[in-house]
Amino acid sequence: MREKTGTVGQSVATAAMLTVKLDPRTKMYLLLLANAAVFLSPSLEYELLFMALIFLLYLWMGMYSLLFKILLSYSFVMAVQLLSERFLPGVWQLMFVSFAMFIRKIYPCIALGSLLIGTTKINEFMTALTRIGLSKKIIIPFAVMLRYLPVIGEDWRYIKDAMKLRGITPSMLGFIRRPLMTVECIYVPLMMAASKIADELAVASITRGIENPKQRTCYERVSFQFSDVLAAIVFTSYVAAGVWI
Incomplete structure (x- = not known):
């Protein structure tokens, strides 16, 4: 064994x-x-x-x-x-x-x-871009985007589970059967989640000192x-x- x-x-x-x-x-x-x-x-x-x-x-x-x-x-x-x-x-x-x-x-x-x-x-990405010499006006939006997309993907999985409980399939066939309900169940929660996630990421980034003018350090x-x-x-x-x- x-x-x-x-x-x-x-x-x-x-x-x-x-x-x-x-x-x-x-x-x-x-x-x-x-x-x-x-x-x-x-x-x-x-x-x-x-x-x-x-x-x-x-x-x-x-x-x-x-x-x-x-x-x-x-x-x-x-x-x-x-x-x-x-x-x-x-x-x-x-x-x-x-x-x-x-x-x-x-x-x-x-x-x-x-x-x-x-x-x-995120810390690797920001460190790499800093070493290239890019401005923080470019680095910060890219870093937020990298963190934003996975969170949206996670919320999308929750939305699909909620739609299945209501008997709505988030697919092309479901869209053909019930187009208005499918669009409503997809776009409304995604828009609300996107707005909320953007605010949370902005607060978290400022709390972690993303606007600090000094040179960043990285454990990786x-x-x-x-x-x-x-x-x-x-x-x-x-x-x-x-x-x-």
């Missing part, structure tokens, strides 16, 4: 060693590269390979749960586009294909933005490592190849 426990512990430790932690500045740089790749993409194959690089980055950083969600949603968007092109006629085809292509085009930015939010702590280590250099080189080379093509 002890041998099995030791083997499991060694496996977990090995998996932890294989995952890396990128600097917040590297993740922001990759997000900027994704924006460039979206506009300069020469073909669908180029986009698919770029998404494959992003999925490998997720694996490299150990974000398996988020990778599954991103991969599933991206596959759904691709399926909508391909099936619409093949089976839908006329105006319906144009509408669904255009919408799917728009989502597909911006998906690299969505994926890397989710990675930035899901793997970056924020520095460039070999993994940051490798990720930046790989993604930059791929985007440069797209420009050359």
Whole structure:
């Protein structure tokens, strides 16, 4: 029994060693590269390979749960586009294909933005931006945004649970069946929650000294490592190849 426990512990430790932690500045740089790749993409194959690089980055950083969600949603968007092109006629085809292509085009930015939010702590993010030399007028809104989005996601889960108790499904089918009630049950609580969360985050930030003019300190280590250099080189080379093509 002890041998099995030791083997499991060694496996977990090995998996932890294989995952890396990128600097917040590297993740922001990759997000900027994704924006460039979206506009300069020469073909669908180029986009698919770029998404494959992003999925490998997720694996490299150990974000398996988020990778599954991103991969599933991206596959759904691709399926909508391909099936619409093949089976839908006329105006319906144009509408669904255009919408799917728009989502597909911006998906690299969505994926890397989710990675930035899901793997970056607020203090790391602010320290990284401070070392770049950005003004606090830019840093503070970005920091509040990073804290704001996860809280809104948590409130959205509570809203969905409350809607299910009233027999309303927060989905496309539920919207078709009861459009006015679905919109009311989604937008009204979200607007009220958003206003309340914004006030709470502002008070919490001021209490923690976010406006302090002195240089910030951070318990976490924020520095460039070999993994940051490798990720930046790989993604930059791929985007440069797209420009050359």
